[in-house]
Amino acid sequence: MGMKERIGEIHEAMVKELLGATSTQNLEDIRVRLLGKKGELTALLRGMGQLSPDERPKAGQMINEARAKLTEMLEKKAEEIKAREQAEALERETIDVTQPAQLPSLGGAHPINMVMDELIECFTGMGFEVLEGPEVELDHYNFELMNIPKNHPARDAQDTFYVDDNIVLRTHTSPMQARAMLTRKPPIRVICPGRVYRADEVDATHSPVFHQMEGLVIDKDVNMADLRGTLNAFAEKLYGKGITTRFRPSFFPFTEPSTEVDLTCSSCHGKGCRICKGTGWIEVLGGGMVNPKVLEMCGIDSSVYSGFAFGIGLERITMLRYGISDMRLLYEGDVRFLSQFRK
Ligand code: DAH
Numbered sequence: 001m002g003m004k005e006r007i008g009e010i011h012e013a014m015v016k017e018l019l020g021a022t023s024t025q026n027l028e029d030i031r032v033r034l035l036g037k038k039g040e041l042t043a044l045l046r047g048m049g050q051l052s053p054d055e056r057p058k059a060g061q062m063i064n065e066a067r068a069k070l071t072e073m074l075e076k077k078a079e080e081i082k083a084r085e086q087a088e089a090l091e092r093e094t095i096d097v098t099q100p101a102q103l104p105s106l107g108g109a110h111p112i113n114m115v116m117d118e119l120i121e122c123f124t125g126m127g128f129e130v131l132e133g134p135e136v137e138l139d140h141y142n143f144e145l146m147n148i149p150k151n152h153p154a155r156d157a158q159d160t161f162y163v164d165d166n167i168v169l170r171t172h173t174s175p176m177q178a179r180a181m182l183t184r185k186p187p188i189r190v191i192c193p194g195r196v197y198r199a200d201e202v203d204a205t206h207s208p209v210f211h212q213m214e215g216l217v218i219d220k221d222v223n224m225a226d227l228r229g230t231l232n233a234f235a236e237k238l239y240g241k242g243i244t245t246r247f248r249p250s251f252f253p254f255t256e257p258s259t260e261v262d263l264t265c266s267s268c269h270g271k272g273c274r275i276c277k278g279t280g281w282i283e284v285l286g287g288g289m290v291n292p293k294v295l296e297m298c299g300i301d302s303s304v305y306s307g308f309a310f311g312i313g314l315e316r317i318t319m320l321r322y323g324i325s326d327m328r329l330l331y332e333g334d335v336r337f338l339s340q341f342r343k
Contacts, residue, residue: 003044003051003059010040011066018070018077024085027078034070041067108342112211112330115318116193119213122237123191126230128215131190133176135197139166141175145297147253154253159199161208169197173214174254177290177309180216181298186305187219193314204326211314218290218300218307224257227287227308231261238317239266246281255288255309266320275320282320285312 014034021027033039045063048056109117120130139150148154158171176192184190192214200206217226228245235243243264250260262283265276272278287310292302300307315327322341324330329337 003055004062006044007041007059007062007066010034010044011070014070015073018073021077021081024078024081027074027081031074035067035074041070106342108338110330110338111322111324111341112314112318114341115314115321116211116213118238119234119312119314119317120191120193122234123215125237126189126233128189128191128217131176131180131192132194133173133179133192135170135195136163137168137170137175139168141178142168142170142172145178145294146174147291147293147297152253161197161199171198172196172311173212174309174311176214177216177254177294178298181218181295181300186300186307187217188307189217189219191215202328204328207315207327207331209331210327213312213314215287215310215312216290216307217309218295218305220305222289222306222308224259224289224308227259227289227310230308231285231287231310235263239263242269250286250288252286252288254291254294255286256291258286258288261285261287261310284316284320285310287311 014030017030017034018027021030035041041063045060048059048063051059124130142160143149143152143155160171161169163169173192173194173196176190176194180188180190180192194211194213195209196212197209200208202208215230217230228247231245235245243266246262246264247259248262250258252258260283262281264270265273265280265282267273267275268280270280272280276282287308290307290309292306295302295305295307315330318324318330319327
């Protein structure tokens with residue numbers, strides 16, 4: 001086969017391939033195969049040494065012409081494909097602005113925080129101020145200033161996590177009473193919400209970490225009736241009209257007298273039901289008149305001032321409010337559970 005025919009053949013084959021090219025990548029493969037170092041035209045050029053000297057210029061010219069034509073065609077085709085690919089990409093990536101928006105899934109407040117916020121709103125409405133303090137607390141505040149000396153049997157009631165001999169994870173929010181009295185002058189009206197810790201086994205009603213809210217009022221002539229009135233207002237605000245309190249005598253080292261406080265069962269309104277075990281009452285907090293010993297230890301003159309204090313367990317209120325029967329649900333962070341409280 002003569003040089004001319006060979007070139008014609010390669011040219012024709014290449015034109016065919018070029019016309020059939022469908023993508024940029026496809027085209028690049030063709031280019032390498034036909035024009036590249038190992039391409040067929042290149043091979044022909046290389047083989048020109050075997051031609052006679054008078055054939056060579058003619059052959060060279062034909063090869064170069066073919067090469068130039070093909071290159072031009074290739075470039076044209078490349079542009080064409082690129083334009084098409086771009087158009088397709090635009091088409092593919094069009095945003096359908098009429099589609100309903102996909103809202104990012106939002107978190108929500110934890111039910112304990114929701115209850116905490118409600119209580120805070122209730123008490124700040126009565127003139128209380130919110131005061132927060134350390135969860136890693138000195139034994140001195142957690143126990144000593146709360147009238148629970150070292151080796152006192154009252155310490156046994158609270159299974160304490162000790163960090164060292166003098167530092168504990170606070171077992172209640174009551175140390176905030178001392179912190180408030182030591183840093184403020186009466187009249188004092190504070191609530192102190194936060195986490196507390198006890199070395200309890202986890203079960204449906206116990207957790208080593210839970211939440212309390214301490215309340216403290218110090219002023220002249222504060223008495224037990226003020227505590228009652230405050231807690232009655234709180235009960236009504238939280239659970240509605242007709243919900244009141246019942247005080248039962250109790251003992252706490254930091255209050256004297258001390259009381260355990262029940263609220264009217266909000267699910268049966270006092271008639272007696274499964275939730276209140278037929279009593280019509282639900283125990284939710286402890287309280288009393290601040291022990292004069294505590295006042296004195298915290299630098300308050302007990303002959304001038306008196307005060308009341310109370311401590312509310314937030315888990316219990318949260319569980320009652322939402323009908324949650326297992327405390328563990330509150331800590332597992334299961335979104336299926338938590339999302340039910342989203343507002
Ligand atoms: N600190 C007590 C507890 O954790 C609760 C308590 C009882 C707080 C009586 C008080 C109080 O302020 O007066 O069990």
